[in-house]
Amino acid sequence: MPVVRKTETHLDLIDGIDLTTGVHPTAKLIEYLSVLPLYAYCGEQIQDACRILDQCTSRLVVSDATGDLKLLCIEAIRNEESIFQFASTPPVTRLADGIRHFTCCEAASDEEAYAAYAIACAIRAIESLNDWMQATAEDAVSTNWKILELPWEEFETAVVAEVSPYERIEALDNYVAHLEVITSLLSVYDNDITELAAAAMKSATKRKGGILSGMDRKEEISVRDAAIVQHARDLRNKGLPRRNVTTQVHRWLENQVALPSQQRPNWLPPEVEKALTRRQVDAILDRYEVV
Secondary structure, rough: OOOOOOOHHHHHOOOOOOOOOOOOOOOOHHHHHHHHHHHHHHHHHHHHHHHHHHHHHHHOOOOOHHHHHHHHHHHHHHHHHHHHHHHHHHOOHHHHHHHHHHHOOOOOHHHHHHHHHHHHHHHHHHHHHHHHHHHHHHHHHHHHHHHHHOOOHHHHHHHEEEEEEHHHHHHHHHHHHHHHHHHHHHOOHHHHHHHHHHHHHHHHHHHHHHHHHHHOOHHHHHHHHHHHHHHHHHHHHOOOOOHHHHHHHHHHHHHHHHHHHHHHHOEEEEOOOOOOHHHHHHHHHOOOOOO
């Protein structure tokens, strides 16, 4: 009988990384995720992120303090958003100092701190895809619990039938947004890791493009982005400081999504149930050089 396994937290994912293994330390993590029914739909992206994790673990000095390094990584994941906000808000402070502060691991070297934060971003990226896979499987079972009695291949087919292209694209967007932090904050510290992140983002964006090619949503997304950019520019023209624009635009977008369908603006697709994340909004505004 197929089993819909639920990962409670990102701790289950970090447990899949063996800091004591010099070769392919994420093998266990890939094995753990590959049994999920939708792995074939995002396995390439998960493996790309795991290559980042493999590279990062080589930056960690494995010794009697391995437990402390794992704690460093766990705390970096837990505080990933706080570290991002800290590093993105003036005045600019050394990133390594911020990582050490939020993880309470003052003994970590700069290289270990950067590696732990890159691990946090990559784990969050994988978590976006993992959450999508599990939510889709759970929706399929809630619609018809009898599919649990099917042979595995038929169960997979039933879950695939429940895949929402829009939700799949949203998961890829979140994946890219988390990896983008590596390319924006760590680029001056570690070229190897940022190059892997950039390649993973490019692959995910290409995959997203393939999904969009079968949907009539490309125009809607470009119109949405144009509306977001225009609102941001209006705020800037009214004198809003650049550092506050993303927050204000994200709040405005959340309000637009919360409106009843008949009151929504034309650029907001009716199937959208929640706003973009703050980081996704920031990426759009950065792409158009508004912030």
